[in-house]
């Protein structure tokens with residue numbers, strides 16, 4: 462067994478270097494700091510994510526389920542399909558494009574227009590974050606809920622999940638926050654004009670609330686990171702930025718390449734249901750297996766010069782940022798629409814924008830810049 466000794470702090474701050482070093486030991490390596498295997502190659506990552514019978518999410522160690530209840534994120538097999546399919550049907554890419562593209566473009570445009578007269582902004586908190594909340598909440602019909610209230614619930618629920626992960630009891634504040642969110646979602650589901658109301662016959666009210674919560678919160682932190690990462694990559698690569706400014710049809714490719722280089726959800730977690738050989742190692746039944754999407758997306762066997770940001774990379778779209786297999790992201794169309802719209806609005810309304818401070822990207826599971834300070838002339 463290859464055992465790697467990097468600690469969590471190093472994994473956080475020097476994520477890609479740690480993963481690249483681990484890759485020297487093989488395509489799947491035991492990392493003591495997380496108490497599990499890390500899958501590093503793209504081929505093995507795909508194989509694990511497609512084989513939910515052997516590598517399941519349905520395990521008592523998956524703490525999110527303890528807070529929000531069973532949902533598509535924490536189930537596999539026929540139960541997973543029962544929870545997921547009604548949402549997947551409501552968010553088919555072609556329907557999302559026709560229903561949400563204009564709303565999202567307008568949202569991004571008005572957020573950037575509001576920032577424009579100030580001459581400077583912190584693009585993660587001032588643009589990527591508010592856009593992510595408005596898109597996710599608006600898609601469920603939660604528009605009436607102020608963004609700061611939603612984010613307050615989100616923070617308390619995440620803190621609750623963290624406490625449970627540390628082996629502590631679920632805090633009362635996390636429980637209250639989830640109850641408030643559940644009440645708001647039930648109200649929306651009861652209105653006849655909302656997407657959630659079309660799902661009430663497909664599952665119980667409790668299941669609907671759990672899945673809607675997963676949808677909402679699955680969309681906020683990740684999309685904030687995705688937009689902030691894309692802006693970071695473009696603004697810190699002047700040649701690539703000039704290329705995209707010269708041909709705006711490359712925005713789509715620029716966003717895909719950013720998803721490859723820094724997938725906002727850097728890893729997905731699975732648990733082995735049986736003993737299995739994989740990539741030359743023996744995995745025991747019950748072992749924790751983390752699929753590093755960040756590492757798979759920089760697999761040198763698949764992507765040439767993988768650390769380089771190149772908007773013309775021919776196979777950028779074969780990244781795994783939205784996972785694969787039965788749990789493939791349901792919100793990828795919404796996410797792509799908002800990041801492309803944010804980049805489009807920034808390029809259009811802030812033609813001489815530049816970064817004003819060094820950017821540090823952190824996170825072990827969710828990766829994004831700590832801050833993205835930028836300025837432009839007014």
Ligand code: HEM
Pocket residue numbers: 518533534535545596597675676677679680681683684687720724725726729730782783784787788789790791792793795796
């Ligand atoms: C509006 C935006 C988004 C929404 C509503 C959303 C929603 C969801 C939902 C509901 C799932 C669970 C699917 C299942 O378990 O069957 C999921 C999975 C996933 N999403 Fe998203 N998502 C969004 C944006 C993003 C972004 C921006 C990323 C990364 C760049 C991302 C990465 C993932 C990944 C990697 C999974 C698989 C999780 C796993 O296999 O354990 N999502 N998403």
